[in-house]
Amino acid sequence: MSDADIRPADIKPADAKPTATPRADVIHDIGYRHYDGPRLGRSYATRSLFVLGLRGSFGLGRSIKSKILPMGMLAVMCVPAVIIVAVAVYTKMGQLPLEYPRYLSNLQFVIAVFIASQAPVALSRDLRFMTLPLYFSRPLTSRDYVRAKFAAMFSAMFILTALPMLIMWIGSMLASMSFSYNLEHLGYGLVAAACYALVYSGIGLVISSLTPRRGFGVAAIIGLLLISEAVSGIVYGVLTVKGHHSGAHWAMLINPGGLVDSTVTWMFNLRHQGFVGVPSTFGAYVFIAEILVLALASYGLLVRRYRKI
């Protein structure tokens, strides 16, 4: 509308007489109004779904009850870091008592519980309540849906794993520890966090996409992670007893947590602990390849799973 159009009604000349003002207490039925504002399309919808998924992973925007577990897990991840920092500062240590990536390997169980509880939340609701046709009758495609959900789960996992290490790093800086050493090792830790997030999100989402029942999803994910860890431990033990000390590390292949841990330990030449480690340089490359294959395969399987609705 140009200026000229609105002038007669909205802008009164100075000498106009006060006309009868409309009564203020009238309810106007404005009827149906068409929407002619912007339509932001697929990428915007995908981003919205990502933000919703990320918030949902921590129970934000959901009921109080849904906040308890993810927020609890986040607290459990962070509290030891705060304690470590406090002890290190109090006893005036020159260095943190724990490597950054090592912190995550010690708390693998917490990461597993988080993914087991939150991956089904991301997918099972839409399956169970059959909301998917509503998404896919909009510009959003099934591939966009998978991308948004995967990215949201990955980001949630990354926040969960990176936050405690960030606390440790801030603590080390407050205690005036070596800046360059801590920054470098925080970097190692963040690489480890990204690997955990990638592998665990992929496995968790693929399993939860198979069942509309959240309970089954939770049980299947936690079961898979625990059993694979136990089996790889047993295989490692048997091989070590038989004398295959370095070859025994191949057992890490069937244990997602051990896989990431071993790979990161080798990559940054960190101190070994427990049965973590790579069998050989070749083995290390195999481990890296498996991490990538796990991530890509789970993405591919999800895309496949949602292609038909």
Place this chain on the structure above:
Amino acid sequence: MSVIITDNLTKRFPRVTALDRLTVDVQPGVVGLVGANGAGKSTLIKILLGLAPATEGSARVLGLDVATEGDAIRERVGYMPEHDCLPPDVSATEFVVHMARMSGLPAAAARERTADTLRHVGLYEERYRPIGGYSTGMKQRVKLAQALVHDPQLVLLDEPTNGLDPVGRDDMLALIRRVHSDFGISVLVTSHLLGELERTCDHVVVIDGGKLLRSSSTAEFTQATQSLAVEVTDRQSDPSFDADAAMRDRLTAAGLSVTADGSRVLLVEIKGDETYDLIRDAVADLGLGLVRMEQRRHHISEVFSYDAASAADATEEAPAHV
């Protein structure tokens, strides 16, 4: 402009042919798609949304090709599925806002449109409560609202009256009528109940076994056969007086064809507006009471039962034009 055009549209699954050379041309308005369960209604909707490829033939929605321009179609079309699709633990407002954003509306516009749309479908204070506690009628309204929230040019409603009681059915049908008359949005509504579509739709397309049975306007179906059902009381002062016979003689004398339908109802052919006046005057002159005078149309179903038989004879039908 045609809203939906299909040309020899065919969809074959390994075991069954869901759509068999379907050719229709749907104009703006409320269009009913009728067929028994498994007639191919839902398959047609999926193809029209660009979600499933056709085996053969082509289709255009709002002038856009379903095979190549699915994105653009889905931006301009709303869809209400037949089955339950609402999460019970969120409120109608939260849910519809989310769906509006999935359609590409910015957050502020999504909230505003949601409030408007929920009001238009008749959900007020309850929209802030979790959907789990809603009645079936309210849930159907939420499903309709999410299909309308992005102000589409066409909505595809799959069995919107499913599971509703008679009153709920009437409300939903009136609402669907308003979607076109007040909102200016074209509607394709499926049902397996002909009676419903008769009241609601401008046009009806009937498919059976994936084949087009008939496609024409509702008025065309029923116009030729309009009649008035008239029922009068006896004279209280003179119970022996045969009021029905007197009415019949009176109206026949005025040149109207009158048939009795067995009970006390007379079916009077409508010749125009003056028919109503004639009946009123006849009742007044004879000193009778008028119990009812209502338009009675032949039901579409009768037309179809006849139609199905004749269609079976003439399988090679010209492309139907709604």
